[in-house]
Amino acid sequence: MALSRRSTWGGALVLLLIAPFVLPTPWLLVLQNALVLGLFAVATNLLVGWSGLVSFGQAAFYGLGAYTVALAWLHGLAPFWLAFCAAPLIAALVAGLTGAIALRARKLYFALLTLAFSELFYVLAEQLYDITNGANGIFGAMVPDILIVPRNGFYFTLAIVAAALFVLHRIFHSPFGLALRAIRERRVRAEALGLDVARHELAAFALSGAFCGLAGALYVVHDQTAYPELLDWVKSGEPVIVAVIGGISTFAGPLVGALFYQIAHDALVTLTRDWQLVLGALLLLVVLFRPAGLASLLERKER
Amino acid sequence: MAALLEVEGLIKRFGGFAAVDGVSFAIEEGTIHAVIGPNGAGKTTLFRLLTGLHAPSAGRIRLAGRDIAGLAPHRIACLGLAQSFQLTTIFPKLSVREQVEFALTAQSGLAWRMLAATPSLFTRRGVRAAAEVLLAEVGLSEAAERPAETLSHGDQRALDVALALATEPRLLLLDEPTAGMSSFETERMVAMIQRLARARNLTVLFSEHDMDVVFGISDRITVLHRGRVIAEGDAARVQADPEVAEVYLGSTA
Numbered sequence: 001m002a003l004s005r006r007s008t009w010g011g012a013l014v015l016l017l018i019a020p021f022v023l024p025t026p027w028l029l030v031l032q033n034a035l036v037l038g039l040f041a042v043a044t045n046l047l048v049g050w051s052g053l054v055s056f057g058q059a060a061f062y063g064l065g066a067y068t069v070a071l072a073w074l075h076g077l078a079p080f081w082l083a084f085c086a087a088p089l090i091a092a093l094v095a096g097l098t099g100a101i102a103l104r105a106r107k108l109y110f111a112l113l114t115l116a117f118s119e120l121f122y123v124l125a126e127q128l129y130d131i132t133n134g135a136n137g138i139f140g141a142m143v144p145d146i147l148i149v150p151r152n153g154f155y156f157t158l159a160i161v162a163a164a165l166f167v168l169h170r171i172f173h174s175p176f177g178l179a180l181r182a183i184r185e186r187r188v189r190a191e192a193l194g195l196d197v198a199r200h201e202l203a204a205f206a207l208s209g210a211f212c213g214l215a216g217a218l219y220v221v222h223d224q225t226a227y228p229e230l231l232d233w234v235k236s237g238e239p240v241i242v243a244v245i246g247g248i249s250t251f252a253g254p255l256v257g258a259l260f261y262q263i264a265h266d267a268l269v270t271l272t273r274d275w276q277l278v279l280g281a282l283l284l285l286v287v288l289f290r291p292a293g294l295a296s297l298l299e300r301k302e303r
Numbered sequence: 304m305a306a307l308l309e310v311e312g313l314i315k316r317f318g319g320f321a322a323v324d325g326v327s328f329a330i331e332e333g334t335i336h337a338v339i340g341p342n343g344a345g346k347t348t349l350f351r352l353l354t355g356l357h358a359p360s361a362g363r364i365r366l367a368g369r370d371i372a373g374l375a376p377h378r379i380a381c382l383g384l385a386q387s388f389q390l391t392t393i394f395p396k397l398s399v400r401e402q403v404e405f406a407l408t409a410q411s412g413l414a415w416r417m418l419a420a421t422p423s424l425f426t427r428r429g430v431r432a433a434a435e436v437l438l439a440e441v442g443l444s445e446a447a448e449r450p451a452e453t454l455s456h457g458d459q460r461a462l463d464v465a466l467a468l469a470t471e472p473r474l475l476l477l478d479e480p481t482a483g484m485s486s487f488e489t490e491r492m493v494a495m496i497q498r499l500a501r502a503r504n505l506t507v508l509f510s511e512h513d514m515d516v517v518f519g520i521s522d523r524i525t526v527l528h529r530g531r532v533i534a535e536g537d538a539a540r541v542q543a544d545p546e547v548a549e550v551y552l553g554s555t556a
Contacts, residue, residue, distance in 0.1 A: 194380035
């Protein structure tokens with residue numbers, strides 16, 4: 001089982017490594033986009049699926065990561081590489097502060113607070129015109145030339161996403177990850193056993209924010225732009241939907257969901273204007289008939 | 304022998320209603336102590352006060368001389384008081400082994416380790432071995448890899464006790480440990496409690512409706528009625544108490 005799982009990851013990595021030599025550039029960019037969404041979805045699932053904390057505001061940290069890179073370029077604050085490294089740290093810091101407030105509430109109220117924070121950052125990005133260019137967003141040569149070459153941009157994204165997923169995978173299977181799952185299963189009992197639940201939840205929120213911020217910074221590598229919609233609740237819903245399609249109870253579920261969603265999306269938009277209808281129907285079918293997600297279909301075959 | 308737990312003038316009001324109304328008692332170290340009383344006597348509220356799920360309106364709770372009234376549940380757990388719940392509160396989707404290992408590490412820095420793989424770290428730190436011992440003690444070795452939700456009711460209660468024991472408590476609270484059990488399962492549970500208490504030199508406080516269980520294993524019994532203590536003593540003394548008979552059998556008896 002462990003061996004076959006390892007070979008699945010290895011096989012996927014090999015396929016991704018040869019992708020630039022096989023795929024035409026537009027599809028390579030789609031795949032790159034899917035990898036970024038995959039990281040965003042797994043990072044969001046650290047809260048939603050692992051810890052049982054349903055957040056509808058992770059775009060705040062995703063957008064913050066993108067804006068960190070874009071603003072650093074716009075105002076000449078820092079070179080790209082430094083800004084790129086700072087993005088997850090800044091996102092983690094802000095997540096720590098907002099999490100300290102949002103986590104005082106439970107369940108639905110927690111979800112609504114995360115959504116409110118996300119909208120707050122959205123409004124700030126839109127209104128602070130002098131700093132952010134407002135609704136126009138920021139675009140320009142903010143990414144080093146070397147990453148503009150599609151193949152390089154793809155490999156850079158693949159390397160960062162793979163490294164981030166490796167770390168997240170370690171966290172999932174660590175004692176800390178076990179504690180998060182225990183909190184999800186029965187919060188009161190976890191606390192009665194002596195776990196400092198509040199601090200674990202805050203750490204999970206900051207960690208998730210960091211990886212969402214990293215995904216946002218990678219988005220800039222792909223699109224060379226940052227705009228307020230990266231922070232709003234529609235964007236926040238995306239990783240949650242993707243995670244549900246793929247399956248929130250496993251590590252790889254959201255990744256499978258992201259690859260499927262992004263590729264299906266880009267294929268559908270060329271065929272029909274009503275792509276949202278098709279994806280909506282798909283989500284409905286998964287929730288009704290495959291609540292464990294698409295990844296559970298793959299698991300079946302593996303056994 | 305010194306008192307491990309001392310409760311003094313404990314009061315918990317909900318609005319104008321006092322669910323626990325001036326309760327005082329002490330539990331000697333190494334004894335099995337029962338709290339009994341009809342439904343609504345305040346047993347569950349008392350337990351929730353002891354474990355920190357409710358903050359008392361007034362009164363003192365001292366565990367080994369230290370005042371724990373009003374502390375957060377995880378702090379009280381760390382000071383050596385563990386509880387098994389009335390409604391079984393295991394972790395349904397985690398395997399039996401996983402949750403015992405979690406319970407063994409919840410209070411330590413190990414629960415903060417983010418990059419170490421659980422099996423190898425737990426093997427190295429002796430957590431795995433400790434979990435094996437604990438599972439053997441409660442008779443769940445065979446079921447170690449099963450998700451807890453697939454266990455029988457009796458086995459789930461045994462797992463619940465194992466989780467509480469994993470924190471190495473000085474005082475173990477059991478809220479109706481045999482509730483909903485068949486007579487066979489009840490016998491098994493009672494034998495297990497006695498065995499564990501002796502083997503680990505545990506102090507046990509439990510609430511129970513089954514009087515055979517209460518009189519069979521308790522060193523001392525406290526009787527609650529409408530939030531107050533109406534009698535206390537060993538089995539013979541409580542059984543002979545006229546007020547207790549009245550509360551349990553009605554004034555017509």
